[in-house]
Amino acid sequence: MSLIQLVGISRFYEEGAVNALDGIDLEIGPGEFVAVTGRSGSGKTTLLNLLGLLDRPTAGTYRWRGTPTEDMSERRRNRLRARSVGFVFQDSHLIPTRTVSENLELALRLAGVPRRVRRARAVAALERVGLGHRIDARPSTLSGGERQRAALARGLVHEPELLLCDEPTGNLDTSNAQRVLELLREAPPGGCAVILVTHDPGLAEQADRRIELSDGRVVADTRRLPSDGAARSDETPTGRRGRVLDFIDDVGLNVSRRPFRAFVSAFGTILAVGMFVYSVAMATTTSSRIEQVFDLLAATEVRLGAPPAFTAVREPAVEERVGRIPGVVDVGRTWEVEEKPMAAGEGPWAAPSRMVAVRAVSPGAVAFLKPDVDGDGFVEGDHAFGVPAALVGSVVAADAPVPIVPGSIIRLGGREFMVRGIVEDVQRNPDVLFQVLVPATTAERLWPDEGSAWELVVEVEVGTAETVAGLLPLAADPEQGDRLVAQTLPEAKNLRQTVTTQVDEFVVLLAGGLLVASVFGIASATMAGVLERRFEIGLRRALGMSRRSIAAMFLAETTLTGVLASLLGLVAALAIFLVVAGGRGWAPVIPLEVIVAAPIAGLGTGLVAGIVPAVHASRLEPVEALRR
Numbered sequence: 001m002s003l004i005q006l007v008g009i010s011r012f013y014e015e016g017a018v019n020a021l022d023g024i025d026l027e028i029g030p031g032e033f034v035a036v037t038g039r040s041g042s043g044k045t046t047l048l049n050l051l052g053l054l055d056r057p058t059a060g061t062y063r064w065r066g067t068p069t070e071d072m073s074e075r076r077r078n079r080l081r082a083r084s085v086g087f088v089f090q091d092s093h094l095i096p097t098r099t100v101s102e103n104l105e106l107a108l109r110l111a112g113v114p115r116r117v118r119r120a121r122a123v124a125a126l127e128r129v130g131l132g133h134r135i136d137a138r139p140s141t142l143s144g145g146e147r148q149r150a151a152l153a154r155g156l157v158h159e160p161e162l163l164l165c166d167e168p169t170g171n172l173d174t175s176n177a178q179r180v181l182e183l184l185r186e187a188p189p190g191g192c193a194v195i196l197v198t199h200d201p202g203l204a205e206q207a208d209r210r211i212e213l214s215d216g217r218v219v220a221d222t223r224r225l226p227s228d229g230a231a232r233s234d235e236t237p238t239g240r241r242g243r244v245l246d247f248i249d250d251v252g253l254n255v256s257r258r259p260f261r262a263f264v265s266a267f268g269t270i271l272a273v274g275m276f277v278y279s280v281a282m283a284t285t286t287s288s289r290i291e292q293v294f295d296l297l298a299a300t301e302v303r304l305g306a307p308p309a310f311t312a313v314r315e316p317a318v319e320e321r322v323g324r325i326p327g328v329v330d331v332g333r334t335w336e337v338e339e340k341p342m343a344a345g346e347g348p349w350a351a352p353s354r355m356v357a358v359r360a361v362s363p364g365a366v367a368f369l370k371p372d373v374d375g376d377g378f379v380e381g382d383h384a385f386g387v388p389a390a391l392v393g394s395v396v397a398a399d400a401p402v403p404i405v406p407g408s409i410i411r412l413g414g415r416e417f418m419v420r421g422i423v424e425d426v427q428r429n430p431d432v433l434f435q436v437l438v439p440a441t442t443a444e445r446l447w448p449d450e451g452s453a454w455e456l457v458v459e460v461e462v463g464t465a466e467t468v469a470g471l472l473p474l475a476a477d478p479e480q481g482d483r484l485v486a487q488t489l490p491e492a493k494n495l496r497q498t499v500t501t502q503v504d505e506f507v508v509l510l511a512g513g514l515l516v517a518s519v520f521g522i523a524s525a526t527m528a529g530v531l532e533r534r535f536e537i538g539l540r541r542a543l544g545m546s547r548r549s550i551a552a553m554f555l556a557e558t559t560l561t562g563v564l565a566s567l568l569g570l571v572a573a574l575a576i577f578l579v580v581a582g583g584r585g586w587a588p589v590i591p592l593e594v595i596v597a598a599p600i601a602g603l604g605t606g607l608v609a610g611i612v613p614a615v616h617a618s619r620l621e622p623v624e625a626l627r628r
C-alpha cells in the first residue's frame with residue numbers, strides 16, 4: 001500500500017486568484033526518496049505544507065495509509081505529524097535558547113518518546129550526522145552546515161515515516177549540500193520516505209524519483225527503484241505523568257534560559273509584591289509598637305481629679321505623700337488657669353493679643369506628660385523661683401501672627417514670659433498642644449485664685465496601676481480622700497484596634513493597584529516574546545504540538561514568571577525590612593498571611609497576564625509563522 005496518496009489536490013489563495021497547487025495526483029510509497037524540483041513559485045512549499053498537515057487543501061483528497069486526512073480530528077492530525085512526519089526547512093529553526101541535544105529531545109518528547117531514552121537517541125542521531133562533538137553546544141555557535149545537519153538529525157530523530165525537506169541545502173555551499181544529501185540517502189532507518197525540494201539538479205539526480213512542478217501541476221515524474229528499510233525502534237509512548245513532567249521542564253527552560261528578559265518583564269510584579277510585603281510588615285511592626293506604647297502608657301498611668309474643695313490635693317506636699325506609695329515613679333500636679341490674652345513681639349509692633357488656654361504644671365507633671373520639646377524646656381530655676389517661663393504648644397505657636405520660637409518673649413495676661421521651647425508632640429494629654437504651659441510655682445504666685453480641672457497625675461511601674469489607684473485617694477487627701485476615685489486607662493486597647501485596621505486597608509489597596517498595573521508589564525513583554533518566537537511556535541506546531549499546548553505553554557510561562565517574581569519581591573522586601581527594623585532596634589513582626597499571599601498574588605498576576613499572549617500564540621498559523 002502506498003504511504004501517501006493525493007487525488008486531485010488543489011490549493012487556491014485569494015479566492016482562487018492564485019492557484020498554488022492545481023489538481024495534483026501523486027502516490028508515494030514507504031521509503032521512497034523523491035526529489036521535487038520546479039521554479040520559484042511553482043507550489044513546492046505549498047505541497048510540503050499540505051503533506052505535513054500544516055495546511056489543508058482547497059479541493060481533493062489526501063490519504064495517509066489509505067485514510068483520508070481531511071476527516072481526521074485536529075488531535076489526530078497533530079499526533080500523526082508529531083509521530084510520523086519530520087521537517088527540515090531552509091533555515092534550521094533550531095530554538096536558540098536550547099542546546100543542540102535539547103532541540104532534538106523536544107522533537108522526541110512531542111513524538112511521545114519516553115524521557116529516559118531521549119538523550120541517548122538524540123546523541124545517536126547527532127553522531128550519525130557527524131555532530132557528536134557539538135551535542136551540548138548552543139545553535140548560535142554552530143556553522144551553517146552544522147546547523148543544517150542538526151536540523152536534519154532533529155527531523156529524523158523520532159524515526160518518522162515521512163521526512164519533508166524544503167530546500168534544506170539552499171543556504172549551503174556545494175560540499176556541505178552534498179554532505180546533507182548523503183546523510184539523507186543513508187540515514188533514514190525503517191523505510192522513511194524522503195521528499196526533498198531542491199533547486200540543484202545535481203542533488204535531484206541522486207534521488208530514486210524526480211517530480212517536477214510547474215504552476216501548481218506535476219509536469220514530470222521519473223522513477224528508479226525504492227530503497228529497502230531496516231527496523232524502526234519501538235517504545236511505549238510517554239504516559240500521562242511523564243507528559244506533565246515534560247511540560248513543566250519545557251516551560252522551566254523557556255523562562256530560565258532568558259533570565260534577564262523574565263526579570264525585566266516581571267519587574268513591576270517584583271516591585272508590587274515587594275512593596276506590599278514591606279508595607280504590611282512595616283505596618284504590623286509599627287502598630288505592634290504602637291500597641292506596646294499604648295499598653296505601656298495605659299499600664300503606667302493613674303490620675304486623680306479633685307474639685308476645688310479638696311485643697312489637700314492641690315498643695316505641693318501632696319507629691320511627697322503620694323511618692324511614698326510603692327510602685328509610684330513620678331507624681332505631678334496640673335491644672336488650668338483662666339484663659340489669658342497672649343501677645344507676641346515687642347513695642348508698638350506687638351501683634352494684637354488673642355486668648356489662649358494656660359496650664360500649670362509641676363516638674364512631676366512635665367515628666368508625666370512626656371512632651372517632645374523644641375528648645376531647652378523648663379530649667380530648674382523656673383520651677384523653684386517662679387521665674388516667668390513658658391512652653392508653647394505647637395498649635396498655639398503656629399497660629400500666632402508673628403513667629404514664636406524658643407527664646408521669644410510673649411506676654412500672657414500683660415506679663416512677660418520667656419519661651420523655653422515649643423511642644424511639638426506629647427505622649428499624654430494631646431490638648432497640651434493647644435495650650436501654654438507655665439510652672440506650677442509661677443501660676444500659684446501670679447494667679448493664686450484661678451484654676452479648674454485640678455489633677456494629680458501619677459506614673460507607676462507596670463503592673464501596679466490598680467493597687468496605686470486604690471491607695472491614691474487617701475494618700476492624696478487623708479481627710480476626705482475616701483470620696484475620690486482614681487482613674488486608670490483600660491480603654492487603650494480599643495484605640496489600638498482602630499490604628500491597626502486602618503493601616504492594613506490602605507496598604508492592601510495600594511499593593512492591589514500596583515499588582516494590576518504589573519499585569520501589563522508581563523503581558524506586553526510576553527507578547528513581544530510571542531512575536532519574536534514566531535519561528536519557534538511554527539516549528540513546535542510542525543513537531544506536532546497542538547494549539548492548546550501552545551496556549552498552555554505561554555500561560556504557564558507567565559504564571560511561572562509571576563510566581564518567581566513574587567518570591568523575589570517577597571525575599572527582597574523581607575531582607576530590606578529586617579535590615580531597617582534591625583537598624584532601628586525594633587522587634588520585627590511579619591504576619592504569616594503575607595508570606596502565603598505573595599506567591600498567590602504572583603500566580604494570579606502571571607495567569608491573567610498570559611491570557612492575551614497565549615491566545616495570540618495559539619492562533620498563529622504554522623505555515624505563516626514559518627514563512628520567512
Ligand code: ADP
Nearest residue numbers: 013014018020039040041042043044045046047
Ligand atoms: P515555491 O515553494 O515553489 O517557491 P510556494 O508553494 O511557496 O512556491 O508558492 C506557490 C504560489 O502560491 C506562489 O505564487 C505564491 O505567491 C503563492 N502563495 C503562497 N502562499 C500564499 C498565501 N498565503 N497567500 C497568497 N498566495 C500565496
Ligand code: MG
Nearest residue numbers: 044045046166
Ligand atoms: Mg518554497
